[in-house]
Amino acid sequence: MDIAIVGFGGVGRALLELIYDKKDDLASEGLDLNLKYVINSRGGTYNPKGIDLMNFINFTGENRDLNSYQGKGSKPASFDDIIQNKDVDMVIEMTPSNLDHGEPGLSHISRALAKGIHVITANKGPILLAYDKLQDLARENGVKLGIGCTTGGALPSVNAGLIDLAGSKITSIEGILNGTSNFILEEMENNGLDYDLALKKAQEFGIAETDPSMDISGLDTGTKLLILTNVLMGENKTLDDIELVGIDSIDLDQVREMAGQNKRYKLIGRSIRTEEGLSISVKPELVDRDNLFYNVNGKDKVVRYISDTLGDLTIIGGASGVRPAAASILRDLINMFREGV
Amino acid sequence: MDIAIVGFGGVGRALLELIYDKKDDLASEGLDLNLKYVINSRGGTYNPKGIDLMNFINFTGENRDLNSYQGKGSKPASFDDIIQNKDVDMVIEMTPSNLDHGEPGLSHISRALAKGIHVITANKGPILLAYDKLQDLARENGVKLGIGCTTGGALPSVNAGLIDLAGSKITSIEGILNGTSNFILEEMENNGLDYDLALKKAQEFGIAETDPSMDISGLDTGTKLLILTNVLMGENKTLDDIELVGIDSIDLDQVREMAGQNKRYKLIGRSIRTEEGLSISVKPELVDRDNLFYNVNGKDKVVRYISDTLGDLTIIGGASGVRPAAASILRDLINMFREGV
Numbered sequence: 001m002d003i004a005i006v007g008f009g010g011v012g013r014a015l016l017e018l019i020y021d022k023k024d025d026l027a028s029e030g031l032d033l034n035l036k037y038v039i040n041s042r043g044g045t046y047n048p049k050g051i052d053l054m055n056f057i058n059f060t061g062e063n064r065d066l067n068s069y070q071g072k073g074s075k076p077a078s079f080d081d082i083i084q085n086k087d088v089d090m091v092i093e094m095t096p097s098n099l100d101h102g103e104p105g106l107s108h109i110s111r112a113l114a115k116g117i118h119v120i121t122a123n124k125g126p127i128l129l130a131y132d133k134l135q136d137l138a139r140e141n142g143v144k145l146g147i148g149c150t151t152g153g154a155l156p157s158v159n160a161g162l163i164d165l166a167g168s169k170i171t172s173i174e175g176i177l178n179g180t181s182n183f184i185l186e187e188m189e190n191n192g193l194d195y196d197l198a199l200k201k202a203q204e205f206g207i208a209e210t211d212p213s214m215d216i217s218g219l220d221t222g223t224k225l226l227i228l229t230n231v232l233m234g235e236n237k238t239l240d241d242i243e244l245v246g247i248d249s250i251d252l253d254q255v256r257e258m259a260g261q262n263k264r265y266k267l268i269g270r271s272i273r274t275e276e277g278l279s280i281s282v283k284p285e286l287v288d289r290d291n292l293f294y295n296v297n298g299k300d301k302v303v304r305y306i307s308d309t310l311g312d313l314t315i316i317g318g319a320s321g322v323r324p325a326a327a328s329i330l331r332d333l334i335n336m337f338r339e340g341v
Numbered sequence: 342m343d344i345a346i347v348g349f350g351g352v353g354r355a356l357l358e359l360i361y362d363k364k365d366d367l368a369s370e371g372l373d374l375n376l377k378y379v380i381n382s383r384g385g386t387y388n389p390k391g392i393d394l395m396n397f398i399n400f401t402g403e404n405r406d407l408n409s410y411q412g413k414g415s416k417p418a419s420f421d422d423i424i425q426n427k428d429v430d431m432v433i434e435m436t437p438s439n440l441d442h443g444e445p446g447l448s449h450i451s452r453a454l455a456k457g458i459h460v461i462t463a464n465k466g467p468i469l470l471a472y473d474k475l476q477d478l479a480r481e482n483g484v485k486l487g488i489g490c491t492t493g494g495a496l497p498s499v500n501a502g503l504i505d506l507a508g509s510k511i512t513s514i515e516g517i518l519n520g521t522s523n524f525i526l527e528e529m530e531n532n533g534l535d536y537d538l539a540l541k542k543a544q545e546f547g548i549a550e551t552d553p554s555m556d557i558s559g560l561d562t563g564t565k566l567l568i569l570t571n572v573l574m575g576e577n578k579t580l581d582d583i584e585l586v587g588i589d590s591i592d593l594d595q596v597r598e599m600a601g602q603n604k605r606y607k608l609i610g611r612s613i614r615t616e617e618g619l620s621i622s623v624k625p626e627l628v629d630r631d632n633l634f635y636n637v638n639g640k641d642k643v644v645r646y647i648s649d650t651l652g653d654l655t656i657i658g659g660a661s662g663v664r665p666a667a668a669s670i671l672r673d674l675i676n677m678f679r680e681g682v
Contacts, residue, residue, distance in 0.1 A: 018650065022508065029508075154651045156505035163504055164497035164656075166675040167363065167370075168668060292636050292657065309359065309668035310495045311660020315505075316633065319652020327509060327650035334507040 001337075002050075002088040004037035006079060006108050007095030011122065012038070013060055014326035015092070020053045022330070029334050036088050039079050041095070043067035046077030048087065079104075083111050092329060093121040099223060099239065102126040113137045113145065120146035120332045122325065124223050128239075131230055146332035147231070151224040152177055154324035155317040157303045159335070161232040168307035170232050174270040175303035176296055177224040179320050180208045180215035181247045181267045186297045189259050194252045207299060207320070217246040218267060218282040225269035228303070229280060233271065237280060245283035262289045266296070292316075342678075343391075343429040345378035347420060347449050348436030352463065353379070354401055355667035356433070361394045363671070370675050377429050380420050382436070384408035387418030389428065420445075424452050433670060434462040440564060440580065443467040454478045454486065461487035461673045463666065465564050469580075472571055487673035488572070492565040493518055495665035496658040498644045500676070502573040509648035511573050515611040516644035517637055518565040520661050521549045521556035522588045522608045527638045529596045530605060536592065548640060548661070558587035559608060559623040566610035569644070570621060574612065578621060586624035603630045607637070633657075 005012050019026070019033050026033060034050040045051065045066045055071050063069075067076040082088060091112040095105045105123040110130075112119050114137060121127065126134065127150050138145040151158045157177070161170060176182050180202055187198035199216070202208035214220045222242045229235050247267050255265060269282045287293045292314055296302040300318035307313065319327075346353050360367070360374050367374060375391040386392065386407045396412050404410075408417040423429060432453040436446045446464035451471075453460050455478060462468065467475065468491050479486040492499045498518070502511060517523050521543055528539035540557070543549035555561045563583045570576050588608050596606060610623045628634045633655055637643040641659035648654065660668075 022650075025508065025510075154654075156501075156654070160497075160501070160505060163676055164501060165672070166679070167366065167671045169366075289630065290636060292633070295631060295633050295636065309363075309660075309664060310658070310672065311665055312658060313495075313497070314655075314657040316655040316657070317651075317653055319650075323650060324652055330508045331506070331651065335504055338507070 001031060001090060002034045002036050003090045003092060004039065004082050004088045005035065005092050005094065006037075006039045006082070007093060007105070007123070008038050008040040008060070008066065009094070010322040011325045011329070012094055013057065014322035015329055016053055016057050018323065018326050018330055020057070026334075029338065031334065031337065037077055037082055038066055039077065039082070040064070040066055044077045044079070045069040045071070045074050046081055047071060047074040049073050079108060082117075083115055086115055086117070088117060090118045090120065090333070093119055093123055095123060097123050097125040099125050099128060102129045106130060109134055109145070110137060113141055113143055116141045116143055118143045118145075118336065120149070120329055120336070122149035122329060124150045124227065127227050128223055128230075131227070132236065144336050146336055147227070148332040149325060149328045151227050152301050152303070154319035154328050155301045155303065155315065156328075156331070157224070157315065158228055158231055159332075160303070160313065160315050161228065161305055165305060165307050165310050165313060168310040170305050170307050172270075172272045172306040173225065173228050173232065173303065174268055174272075175225070176266050176293060176301055177269050177303065178215050178221045178267060179299035179301055179318065180212060181221070182297065182301070183207050183299050184216075185247060185250075185255070185265055185267070188252055188255045189264060192252070192256075195248065195250070216248050218244045221267055221269045222282045225271060225280065225282060229271040229278075232305075233273065233278070235278060237278070241280055243281040243283065247284055250284055258286060263287065264294055266293050268293070342372060342431060343375045343377050344431045344433060345380065345423050345429045346376065346433050346435065347378075347380045347423070348434060348446070348464070349379050349381040349401070349407065350435070351663040352666045352670070353435055354398065355663035356670055357394055357398050359664065359667050359671055361398070367675075370679065372675065372678065378418055378423055379407055380418065380423070381405070381407055385418045385420070386410040386412070386415050387422055388412065388415040390414050420449060424456055427456055427458070429458060431459045431461065431674070434460055434464055436464060438464050438466040440466050440469060443470045447471060450475055450486070451478060454482055454484055457482045457484055459484045459486075459677065461490070461670055461677070463490035463670060465491045465568065468568050469564055469571075472568070473577065485677050487677055488568070489673040490666060490669045492568050493642050493644070495660035495669050496642045496644065496656065497669075497672070498565070498656065499569055499572055500673075501644070501654065501656050502569065502646060506646060506648050506651050506654060509651040511646050511648050513613045513647040514566065514569050514573065514644065515609060515613075516566070517607050517634060517642055518610050518644065519556050519562045519608060520640035520642055520659065521553060522562070523638065523642070524548050524640050525557075526588060526591075526596070526606055526608070529593055530600050533593070533597075536589065557589050559585045562608055562610045563623045566612060566621065566623060570612040570619075573646075574614065574619070576619060578619070582621055584622040584624065588625055591625055599627060604628065605635055607634050609634070
């Protein structure tokens, strides 16, 4: 299978390493992955016969200017070349996410699908803004759209709803969907760090971004929750439909006081369908010790579904970082081309 | 799709009700299920044009002699007719499980697969004894074998390993895999019932079987664990390879004493690969309050995987009874015929 990678950062590099390391396992799944394009915002490289993985991985260790890659048979390329040449089966779209207009990912995904190229994306923006349209486009062109990596990396949240609850109606979704804020809350409770120090520690550990506002404000949780809600409950909600409260509303004294009562704050996203309609919220909530969410700490995440015929299903996972994120893209790829279970 | 049901009890009846109730949802998945055969140990019924679901469901409310079903166009039939006529796409095999020789399920499954008929089974015996052979047979004949219901009903345990951890290597499996014993342990702790009374209550609630020995002895847990181990870790272990201790080794005083120390007994199945090899055990273990398993109570079940690239994954679910079990068969059926995610 010929593939193109569009948007190339740490996860992209980890994905190439994983494809290299897991070559035999992939072969046993019938997958022989041949990398033809790697494109980033500055340019890209193309090799019609396939890019030598290890050589390219080594190159990108020191160099971000993909146009200058000199591998044998490789030449500079742009995203347009992928569409014009139409010589790949799969585009893996990993450009930075934009929640307002979804670009450039939205155009990449639409254009690839319209050309009959499968797409897997880790990009939340386009899925949040246009899942239904993209899914229709995929169907019309006889290809598939994988979105497993958009709602929590290694935690198989959206795929669990699609696959593990296939045939049932999901009536409620709740979860701790952001590892950074969960890590900060644990540091406050366990190590008595105030909010600012806990955030600093998360940044030092490489868990929080330099700009942590997405995580802290609940926006990251809200985005993931919306994707889950729209995809799994058949809705078309936007960020305007969510009540959004972040963890910056909580101080150390509150955390300590509640710890004394065996309660913990957790930043919980929740979509519940009642007779009055669907309510969607993201806010810190107190959970007590008997609650399954109480022991989901640190970078761990959880999602809990309630369904009509398959009951409750709670999924907890925590692997974060570039390699698990890359592995979740590979998971989508394998599941897409396995014929059923 | 034309289907046959082989082995017809409470779950089979619930499955027919579910197919009737979910007709529209199934249609939206592209599935139009047409029931041609229902076979049980005493006989069966066959209608080449399809059995009227509601009429048949009503009949079986009062009657177990399927040969005597008088629906229009229906006639008595046996399993052999399915194989000879070869006019169904799918056999759903739900005869009682036998862990020694796997019959009659093993023959039903092999014969159907060999004729190019897909099979979904809820029957542990054949999968425990012959998973590899049956999977090879399915592959050779271009059909699929669904086993999602063999390892915990509504809890998507084996499928989570296959799908949600696709592309990773599973190095450890642990779980609370038997709802009955978990319910009894909770009753002992929470309501101070001794073992015999707790078991009686489980039987009154319809949770424990009249003969609860499979659940209590750890054999049910061991069987499920072995299937998970063989399928997901590529092993070929048998019940002889497991250290098996049941919950009948625990008395009320022990439960009370540990509750005072914020610990709980849980019947845990565990397969761990180390440098010395694979160790497989089922036994009551003490878990403390910080452990995720501590709050998996009552009929709930849990399975936790550790993988190389996708980290830890814990799945908790509890729906038990005939309808969730039936829904888990329907889930396999939907996933089998969806083209990828």
